[in-house]
Amino acid sequence: MKEFRLLVQRFDPSIGRGPGFSEFRLPLREGMTVLDAILQARDYSDHSIAVRYSCRQASCGSCGMKINGRARLACYTQVQELKTDRVIVQPMDNFPVVKDLVTDLEGFFDMHRALLPHILRSDDAEMENPSAEYLMTPEQLDSIHQFTYCIKCGLCTSSCPTVGTDSLFPGPQALAQAYRYTMDVRDEGGGERFELLDTQHGVFRCHYAGSCSAVCPKGVDPALGIQLLKRHVMSARPPRRKGEGAKVWEKET
Amino acid sequence: MLIQYATAVAAVALVAIHLLLQGVLVPYGTAISFGTVFAAYRNVFSVIFLEALLVVVIVHGFNGVRIILHELRQTVDWSRWVDVGTVLAIVVSVGYGTRTILLAVLTGAPA
Amino acid sequence: MRALGDPERVATKENAGNRKGVLGWIDPHGHNLERWAYTFQRITGVAVLLYVLGHLGDTSFFVGGPTGAGPSESSWAFISGIVENSFGHMILVLVVLVVTFHGINGVRLILAEFGVILRKPTAIEYPYKPKGLGATQKYIFVAAVALAFVAAALAWWILFEGPL
Numbered sequence: 001m002k003e004f005r006l007l008v009q010r011f012d013p014s015i016g017r018g019p020g021f022s023e024f025r026l027p028l029r030e031g032m033t034v035l036d037a038i039l040q041a042r043d044y045s046d047h048s049i050a051v052r053y054s055c056r057q058a059s060c061g062s063c064g065m066k067i068n069g070r071a072r073l074a075c076y077t078q079v080q081e082l083k084t085d086r087v088i089v090q091p092m093d094n095f096p097v098v099k100d101l102v103t104d105l106e107g108f109f110d111m112h113r114a115l116l117p118h119i120l121r122s123d124d125a126e127m128e129n130p131s132a133e134y135l136m137t138p139e140q141l142d143s144i145h146q147f148t149y150c151i152k153c154g155l156c157t158s159s160c161p162t163v164g165t166d167s168l169f170p171g172p173q174a175l176a177q178a179y180r181y182t183m184d185v186r187d188e189g190g191g192e193r194f195e196l197l198d199t200q201h202g203v204f205r206c207h208y209a210g211s212c213s214a215v216c217p218k219g220v221d222p223a224l225g226i227q228l229l230k231r232h233v234m235s236a237r238p239p240r241r242k243g244e245g246a247k248v249w250e251k252e253t
Numbered sequence: 254m255l256i257q258y259a260t261a262v263a264a265v266a267l268v269a270i271h272l273l274l275q276g277v278l279v280p281y282g283t284a285i286s287f288g289t290v291f292a293a294y295r296n297v298f299s300v301i302f303l304e305a306l307l308v309v310v311i312v313h314g315f316n317g318v319r320i321i322l323h324e325l326r327q328t329v330d331w332s333r334w335v336d337v338g339t340v341l342a343i344v345v346s347v348g349y350g351t352r353t354i355l356l357a358v359l360t361g362a363p364a
Numbered sequence: 365m366r367a368l369g370d371p372e373r374v375a376t377k378e379n380a381g382n383r384k385g386v387l388g389w390i391d392p393h394g395h396n397l398e399r400w401a402y403t404f405q406r407i408t409g410v411a412v413l414l415y416v417l418g419h420l421g422d423t424s425f426f427v428g429g430p431t432g433a434g435p436s437e438s439s440w441a442f443i444s445g446i447v448e449n450s451f452g453h454m455i456l457v458l459v460v461l462v463v464t465f466h467g468i469n470g471v472r473l474i475l476a477e478f479g480v481i482l483r484k485p486t487a488i489e490y491p492y493k494p495k496g497l498g499a500t501q502k503y504i505f506v507a508a509v510a511l512a513f514v515a516a517a518l519a520w521w522i523l524f525e526g527p528l
Contacts, residue, residue: 069394093384103382142487159395161402164388166324200332204254205324207405208476209389210398210497219492223398224482227496231479234255258474265467272460272515276522285448287440290426294435307420314413321406325386349430350420356427360434 002028004079006037008049009090012099021088022046028079034087035063035074038101050100058217061153065101066090071155071215092158108154111170115178115196120189122242134186134246147180147225149218156212156222168201172212175203176222179229182238188245190238197233204230257320260313267306294357307350315342398497401469401505408466415459422447453523461516468508476501 006024010017024041035053042049053063056075063074067089068082079087095103121127150173157163157171170178178197182190197203206226213223232239275284283289293299319339323332389406392399425443428436446452475481481500 091382093382093388095382097382143485146485146488161384161389161399162324164384165386166327167383168327169324200323201327205320207402208398208473209395209402210494211395213494213496214396214399216492216494219488219490219494221485221488221492221494221496224485224494224496227477227482228479228485230254230477234478258477261470261474265471268463268467272463276519281522281526285444287426287435287437290440291435310416314409314416317409318413321410346417346420349424353420353424353427356432356434360427 002085004028004037004085004087006041007086007088008038008041008100009088010049010100011091011097012048012050014099022049030080032079033075034067034072034077034079034082034089037079037087038074038089050098050102052102059151061151064092064103064153064155064158066092066158071158073153073155073217076217092154094158094160094163095154103154105152105154108157108171108173109152111174112152112177115170115174116189116193117174117177117181119181119184119187120192121186121245122188123245126248130248132249132251135249136185136246140185140246144180144183147176147220147222150177150180150220151218153217155215155217156220159211159215160206161209161211162205162207166201166205169205170202172206172222172226175206175229176212176220176225178203179225182229182232185240185246188240188242190232190240194233194236194238197229198236203233206230257313257316260309260316263305263309264313267302267309270302271306291357294354300354300358304351304354307354308347311343311346311350315339315346396497397502397505401472401508405466405469405473408462411462412459412466415455415462450524456523457516457519460519461512464515465508465512468511469505472501472504472508475504 003025006026007021008024009019010022011019022041024037024045026037026040029036033056035051035056038049038051039053042051051063051065051074053075054060055062058073058076061073064071065074066072067074067077068084068087071092074089089101091097091101091103095105095108098104119127152173154173156176157173160169160172162169163171175197178193181187182193203226208223208227210223212226213221216222275281279289293303316339319335322335325331390403392403422443424430424432425439426436427434428439429443432439472481481498481504483495483498485495
């Protein structure tokens with residue numbers, strides 16, 4: 001049976017284990033994913049390997065890591081598609097490493113929350129006690145639909161060159177979600193988000209390197225969202241002001 | 254960022270004209286000869302063009318470096334000194350270039 | 365949770381994390397085409413700025429240099445003797461190459477960042493082809509590289525082969 005080598009980057013500050021690699025020789029099975037390989041190494045060779053995973057079907061975004069130098073989801077990357085017999089797995093760049101392949105995503109989620117990733121409206125009474133849905137045509141949904149596919153895996157932020165040096169830059173994930181909510185016809189919070197985006201380390205620190213869209217496993221295409229967002233921020237006119245959001249559907253009586 | 258975009262568009266046009274005038278539309282050897290340069294400084298459109306080219310390219314360049322430096326470190330002190338340094342660099346560079354233009358324009362026949 | 369625009373929100377060791385640093389933007393190896401364009405845009409930008417500062421210096425010798433008082437043929441001849449040679453002309457050819465690339469790629473960036481050359485988001489199907497990395501802007505990048513070499517070849521011909 002064909003074999004391949006799996007090299008797992010190890011790091012455990014609790015026992016003073018510095019960055020280094022553990023190597024495992026594993027049998028290659030048809031359709032085997034990198035996550036399968038890591039779990040096999042963990043289950044049969046070294047139980048101390050730390051790896052974050054959950055759904056194993058590219059829905060949860062937990063298993064983001066660097067595989068042969070590129071940010072990917074381990075459950076979504078087959079060993080055979082790497083076309084090599086040496087698979088190197090490392091924790092994602094630009095995130096603090098907790099242990100081995102597990103990174104700290106708190107800062108990442110903080111940036112996401114900071115850009116108000118929810119519908120903002122002025123009709124508080126309706127929001128608290130909704131009487132019906134807000135109207136949104138299929139075409140209006142299509143214009144933001146792809147950005148709703150984000151699973152917050154962090155691969156885009158890991159690949160972004162600006163995030164590599166700028167710790168105040170929100171990152172492609174947060175900016176793409178800022179675009180998603182600003183362009184949602186139900187939202188009236190564009191103005192508030194623009195105040196956060198048009199700053200020294202806001203949306204204009206993106207220089208369209210495009211690595212975010214290149215690595216996104218769900219087709220979110222953050223680079224597209226961010227460039228379109230820049231145009232809106234430059235116009236300084238949010239798509240909808242307070243009171244201009246989508247209306248509540250009124251039942252015909 | 255609008256400054257960077259606006260100076261970029263202006264720079265593309267002005268630099269293209271500058272390169273064309275310095276070797277394509279005017280033979281290179283003639284373009285850099287003392288007499289041709291002296292005559293250029295006696296032409297008001299040429300002088301305005303050179304000053305505009307200077308300002309646009311220097312502002313665009315140092316603003317670009319400012320952006321790169323802001324991304325490198327984000328402490329309050331560093332940010333402040335990068336902004337101050339950028340303004341100083343622009344003022345000194347534009348000042349020195351304008352000095353050259355003014356001396357060439359306002360002073361009389363060559364020594 | 366402090367807002368992004370908060371001036372007190374500074375980078376600390378705690379939120380710095382495992383960041384790639386400057387190598388992250390200088391080394392585009394293994395990344396997409398637009399990432400290579402980004403790296404070259406930065407490097408050529410800094411290179412052009414350094415050349416421009418030198419150019420401000422050498423052109424000031426028309427008026428006698430930093431301590432001059434007005435147009436001076438001898439001063440101009442002095443600086444021409446230093447820069448008008450094969451090495452100086454080689455530098456000029458490189459500058460033309462670098463400036464042409466930076467300018468045209470810059471136009472590509474402006475068009476993309478104004479959303480002009482990027483297609484509007486629509487419903488997507490697997491396999492995902494990001495519209496943000498569409499063909500139009502890729503062609504402009506290729507044109508930037510090609511035109512840069514064409515301009516450099518023209519500059520070479522003018523400075524080394526053609527009539528001066």
